[in-house]
Amino acid sequence: GAKKTYNFCSGPAMLPEDVLLKAQAELLNYQNQGDSVMALSHRSDAFLEILAQAQQRLAALLDLPDHYRILFMQGGASAQFSAVPLNLRQNNLPIGFLDSGYWSQKALEEAQKYAEVDVIASSQSSGYLKAIEQADYQLSKPLSYLHYTPNETIDGNAFYCIPNNQLPNGQEVPLVADMSSCILSEPIDVSRFGVIYAGAQKNIGPAGLAIVIVREDLLARSQQNQQAMPRLLNYATVVEQNSMANTPPTFAIYMANLVFQWLQQQGGLEVIQQRNQAKAELLYQAIDSSRLFVNNVEKNHRSKMNVPFSSQNAELDAKFAEQAQQQGLISLQGHRSKGGLRASIYNAMPYQGVEALVQFMKSFENQYV
């Protein structure tokens, strides 16, 4: 029978049940092709149709302007930590970073192998309990690009404004965003970005796949930098080869296409945003009114996707995660670097899942406080 669990893992994360059921129904014989979609040639009409649909659906969901390209790549978001600087670095210009947490740092550490980096602003001194505000910095000199992490998956903070990427002379530095843990959770204005990238394993589908959205004019930089990077990471090559510069992760793309279809069926990103807002409000209210649990992230920078919380007692946190697991509320332990607890409540998490969590938090609190 259907499993009655809610999975709060930060990624790989739960997928919509309807999507899993569709994949299950089609697994052995994809649309009368005689075999699984996993075993179809990536050059077959059937697969090319899936790829085209996935691109069209994602473009429709994001209201993608014509001068942007969608790329399906491999190596998750981490491969993009290398790909972005290798593609976009320019002459001897530094790469700017807004450092708002663990994943900002990871991106920065990789980029500095390939170029000088300049930390334009950091919220490290706050313990990453906030993102970065417009007032926190001013760009003063040209950069290859400005990188930021709109949703920090581990620290649980988020930007609610697109950062300022204007130089004093009015020129714009291309803005690059690692949207791994917030992509498709709300509408965004793609036209503000140079590159958007995301690992698929939270809001899109199987781990290993990465979505990259590139503004067309930046492909000239990829061509210029071509000799100095792996062919598979070159955005211009991937665009030219229609995301098939080698055998693409066909099953992952198939799953992503089903998730895009599901999002459209839900009514698109405005509807999803409202649901995510309601889920996050319910959970933060429960934490803020709790006598046991706390979340110290600044209220106007709290992530709607990843909600860290803690009883501030490691033993009690461990007990909570274990007992929750027994109730079917799985993967609530915090990241290994940080401890505590964390509930990831991506698109596929139903409101009822958050209600079940909140109820369990209350009963646990009554038992232990």
Ligand code: PMP
């Ligand atoms: N960036 C962010 C914001 C993430 O949350 C993660 C994964 N949790 C990554 C990058 C790394 O993703 P991957 O494991 O797909 O390389």
